[in-house]
Amino acid sequence: MSAAANSNGPTLLCIIGPPAVGKMTVGYEISRLTGMKVFHNHVAIEPVLRFFEFGTEPYARLVGEFRRRVLEEVAASDLPGLVFTFVQAFDVPADAAELESYVAPFRTRGGRVLFLELSASQEVRLRRNEGELRLAEKPSKRDLDWSRQNLLELDARFQLNSHSEFEGRPDYLRIDNTELSAAEVAKLTIDHFDLG
Template identity: 60%
Template sequence: MPDTTSPTLLFVIGPAAVGKMTVGEAVAARTGYKLFHNHLTIEPLLRLFPYGSPQFQRLNHDFREQISAEAAASDLPGLVFTLVWDFDDPDDAALVERYAAPFRERGSRVLFLELSADQSVRLERNAGETRLAEKPSKRDLDWSNGNLLDMDARYRLNSVDDFAHVPGAHLLIDNTRLEPDEVAERAVEHFGL
């Protein structure tokens, strides 16, 4: 039985520009959880190291693990953690487990809200004002759109039956035609947040 006095970890996962940060903000507003979107570590590191370089990778993952550990040990009600996950890459699955480990060790709930949306809608969202304000590396829209298309072609960014082993801890929502508040409301209700 999960410990209801320890923070809940809610991963919001899905492909680029699906709305993870915006939905995460809406969940945080309803629950008092803190939002930790993936670009909070990416953007500062890009000022120092190229994306994907050994230094970038090491620091990015170390920072995320440390933040996860501190949040799990805190009196926060919960943490919303957004990320892109390649379901065909065992290293990505291992990283997600490393981020979740401090919460699991404390007996906390670890949940997965997975978003999917049509690629055309995600390309529109890729130029959204809030996205570009929070994620300066996405402001070169030609590059960013190309990166989105490339990631879609190369990686499996939505699950199929990957969560069959965690009944009740996973919710998949196609938010192609849904507002972030509606998605957040469904997630809060579904998980009992």
């Protein structure tokens, strides 16, 4: 069955890419055009940060469990699908395993699992890092000095975009959205995966 074919369960579209590349903004545009709900990564992160610092064991457990439970419930529901955003370090095998644990309920129920990878220049991402929607949805990013430094440090430490290892897969689309609007990326994605 091709990635565009109908399936028995809901569709999960995972939008991956480095911080401030536009995952959430594109996700909301896809939602507007398709009716799919958006579960961006900070929906789980922000509540937990009220209690535990980023990177601590309780933080990781709670964020991971919250994500898994929401994804399990959506996979078992009558919803048409979900857009899920995730920052994946491609040079950290645990990140791939974590993402696979999130998509597993959709695979188990015969749903479609699709991947949209976004890439953009660091200069553009630094500008987007201060965007109004980003700051509204992600309170932890409102300390702009810290957020900028965090973006630069993550870029320096990790491989946050793939190379060519996923080329040709029917369930995978990579778009450089440096010069593209969220609406343009959403349209390309919807057409590519037949999400209309």
